[in-house]
Amino acid sequence: MSRITEILNREKAGTSGEGSPPNILRTLLAIQSELGHVPPVAVSEIAEALGATDAEVAGVLSWYPDLRTQPSGRHVVRVCQGESCVANHCGRILKGLEKKLGIGLGETTRDGLFTLERVYCAGNCAASPTVMIDEDVHGRVTPETVGTLLQDYR
Amino acid sequence: MMGRLYLPQDTSARAVGADRLAKAWEKERGVEIVRTSSRGAFYLEPLVETDGPHGRIGWPNATARDLPRILRGEGGTLLDTIPFLAKQTRITFANSGVTRPLSLEDYRAHGGFAGLEAALRSTPEKIVEELSISKLRGRGGAAFPVGRKWQAALETHADRKYVVANADEGDAGTYCDRMIMEGEPFRLIEGMLIAAYAIGATQGYIYCRYEYPAAARTLREAISILTEAGYLGEGALGCNARGGGRFTLEVFVGAGSYVCGEETALLQSLEGKRGMVQPKPPYPAISGLYGKPTLMSNVLTFATVPAILARGGAWHASLGTAHSKGTIALQIGGRVKQPGLAEVPFGLALEEAIEEFGGGMAAGARFKAVQVGGPLGSLFTKAGLRTKICYDEFARAGAILGHGGIVVFDQESDMVGLARHFMAFTADESCGACTPCRVGSVRAREILDSIAQGRGQPGDLELLADLGETMKQMSLCALGQRAPYPVLTAIEHFRKEFR
Numbered sequence: 001m002s003r004i005t006e007i008l009n010r011e012k013a014g015t016s017g018e019g020s021p022p023n024i025l026r027t028l029l030a031i032q033s034e035l036g037h038v039p040p041v042a043v044s045e046i047a048e049a050l051g052a053t054d055a056e057v058a059g060v061l062s063w064y065p066d067l068r069t070q071p072s073g074r075h076v077v078r079v080c081q082g083e084s085c086v087a088n089h090c091g092r093i094l095k096g097l098e099k100k101l102g103i104g105l106g107e108t109t110r111d112g113l114f115t116l117e118r119v120y121c122a123g124n125c126a127a128s129p130t131v132m133i134d135e136d137v138h139g140r141v142t143p144e145t146v147g148t149l150l151q152d153y154r
Numbered sequence: 155m156m157g158r159l160y161l162p163q164d165t166s167a168r169a170v171g172a173d174r175l176a177k178a179w180e181k182e183r184g185v186e187i188v189r190t191s192s193r194g195a196f197y198l199e200p201l202v203e204t205d206g207p208h209g210r211i212g213w214p215n216a217t218a219r220d221l222p223r224i225l226r227g228e229g230g231t232l233l234d235t236i237p238f239l240a241k242q243t244r245i246t247f248a249n250s251g252v253t254r255p256l257s258l259e260d261y262r263a264h265g266g267f268a269g270l271e272a273a274l275r276s277t278p279e280k281i282v283e284e285l286s287i288s289k290l291r292g293r294g295g296a297a298f299p300v301g302r303k304w305q306a307a308l309e310t311h312a313d314r315k316y317v318v319a320n321a322d323e324g325d326a327g328t329y330c331d332r333m334i335m336e337g338e339p340f341r342l343i344e345g346m347l348i349a350a351y352a353i354g355a356t357q358g359y360i361y362c363r364y365e366y367p368a369a370a371r372t373l374r375e376a377i378s379i380l381t382e383a384g385y386l387g388e389g390a391l392g393c394n395a396r397g398g399g400r401f402t403l404e405v406f407v408g409a410g411s412y413v414c415g416e417e418t419a420l421l422q423s424l425e426g427k428r429g430m431v432q433p434k435p436p437y438p439a440i441s442g443l444y445g446k447p448t449l450m451s452n453v454l455t456f457a458t459v460p461a462i463l464a465r466g467g468a469w470h471a472s473l474g475t476a477h478s479k480g481t482i483a484l485q486i487g488g489r490v491k492q493p494g495l496a497e498v499p500f501g502l503a504l505e506e507a508i509e510e511f512g513g514g515m516a517a518g519a520r521f522k523a524v525q526v527g528g529p530l531g532s533l534f535t536k537a538g539l540r541t542k543i544c545y546d547e548f549a550r551a552g553a554i555l556g557h558g559g560i561v562v563f564d565q566e567s568d569m570v571g572l573a574r575h576f577m578a579f580t581a582d583e584s585c586g587a588c589t590p591c592r593v594g595s596v597r598a599r600e601i602l603d604s605i606a607q608g609r610g611q612p613g614d615l616e617l618l619a620d621l622g623e624t625m626k627q628m629s630l631c632a633l634g635q636r637a638p639y640p641v642l643t644a645i646e647h648f649r650k651e652f653r
Contacts, residue, residue: 064408083529125328
């Protein structure tokens with residue numbers, strides 16, 4: 001049985017008696033948390049298991065910015081672009097990272113180690129500028145220190 | 155030497171080194187490290203505290219090398235004497251920095267569940283009346299009278315009702331919900347339990363944003379602790395309560411969509427669908443999740459409820475200004491000296507927030523503008539700083555308080571770039587349900603793009619104003635209705651930069 005099938009069985013079994021039908025978003029997030037992304041080829045299987053149409057599943061998959069249809073690098077580096085970070089000139093942090101990694105926003109380094117993205121507010125506004133690496137939040141980042149941050153993830 | 159050290163576990167404290175300190179000191183003999191919530195005075199983090207004869211003593215911006223002098227008691231500051239903290243009126247954040255987030259013992263010792271106990275001794279009708287007397291308004295941004303919402307959910311009859319906490323704290327510049335969820339999750343859940351008892355709900359959800367993994371983890375642990383202790387689950391609210399007194403709670407994590415903070419979009423997302431905004435009415439309190447009455451409020455609103463039930467609606471209504479009652483959690487950030495959270499009664503002037511709590515501008519920075527209320531909030535210049543922080547004065551100024559975010563920009567901020575940033579945000583996040591927002595935001599961003607690239611045309615600013623007016627009047631939800639404000643206020647105050 002494929003890992004996706006296992007997750008789909010869990011979702012069907014775990015649906016509570018509260019009258020809530022199988023949940024497409026929760027299922028896609030569960031798949032992503034195990035596989036790192038949701039392969040678009042799995043849409044039909046997911047739809048069938050949840051009693052939804054392919055269009056409904058594909059529609060949810062394309063709607064949410066944090067659902068991935070492609071694998072990311074081993075670590076996802078996200079530069080915060082919330083207002084407090086913008087006020088603290090986070091553009092300089094992004095430029096520093098682009099230079100250090102040799103990639104632009106949305107790209108992955110050739111060694112597959114880092115994917116560079118942005119986030120609209122990590123909620124770390126009182127310690128801006130912010131860079132999130134995977135689930136770790138780093139505050140008061142400067143263009144000088146941003147390179148050192150990456151070292152711990154290599 | 156023996157010593158108990160208090161060290162915050164809050165994400166922002168960890169983001170500036172709290173975990174590094176914990177790791178460096180954990181093996182030191184005679185040192186006990188207690189991880190607490192954060193005071194919210196983030197400019198002092200990592201802030202290490204010890205017990206002193208007159209209260210906690212703090213060592214701000216501590217480094218690993220400070221341990222010997224902390225243990226000797228050298229150079230610490232009595233927390234109560236720090237003006238940033240001493241000048242606040244802390245109610246919802248009273249235990250911030252003091253207690254352990256997941257300790258029921260700490261929560262009970264600091265007044266926890268007094269509100270729930272008062273509620274369970276009362277009746278649903280009286281609870282709703284107390285909230286109406288308190289004049290509490292929703293703290294998420296829309297500022298709807300909470301008592302009226304609870305009244306509608308109470309009066310609507312259905313076989314099942316829901317309570318939903320909106321923890322999709324998407325307004326950039328704000329983090330008070332994150333602080334509550336990570337720092338005192340029991341207070342949020344206590345507020346939700348009171349709501350469940352009042353309206354007769356049996357199931358609750360906390361819709362937490364994807365960007366807050368630590369908050370979601372803490373909430374899940376808090377739920378399992380409260381289920382174990384009998385506060386959640388079968389008979390949690392007393393067998394005579396409606397719905398058999400059962401209340402179960404679940405954390406649902408979103409996937410990075412700003413518009414899902416809008417209540418109808420949030421409910422769509424909670425059902426697992428695309429987060430499209432729905433026309434209102436019907437309001438969620440009457441027909442919400444799966445078509446059932448759903449009492450939905452933001453995290454901070456629910457977390458304010460226990461104190462109101464414990465101390466009375468009249469007490470809450472005695473704080474603040476004529477039409478803005480209670481306290482507001484100001485989250486001051488950007489280029490100020492002392493970024494952090496300040497809980498104060500409504501009515502403080504914007505200038506006082508920036509000077510007295512923010513400490514004025516950071517070294518080398520000169521004030522240019524301040525934005526209040528997240529990415530949809532208006533910009534103020536020096537001339538607007540006397541505006542008092544309350545709903546009516548902000549409404550008169552065409553501005554919003556939103557979720558209480560205050561972001562200060564310095565002289566190096568480029569206003570065209572900033573206006574473009576705001577509109578690009580709306581264009582990215584628009585759900586597309588209504589044309590003014592879906593198309594208007596993209597057209598406005600294109601115009602701002604061409605101005606930014608020096609290709610602006612005569613009439614561009616008039617076109618932006620016209621487009622903005624259409625979006626304000628015709629959009630389905632606050633995203634489209636408010637998106638023009640930061641852009642148009644930027645043009646109004648800094649017209650010279652837009653050519």
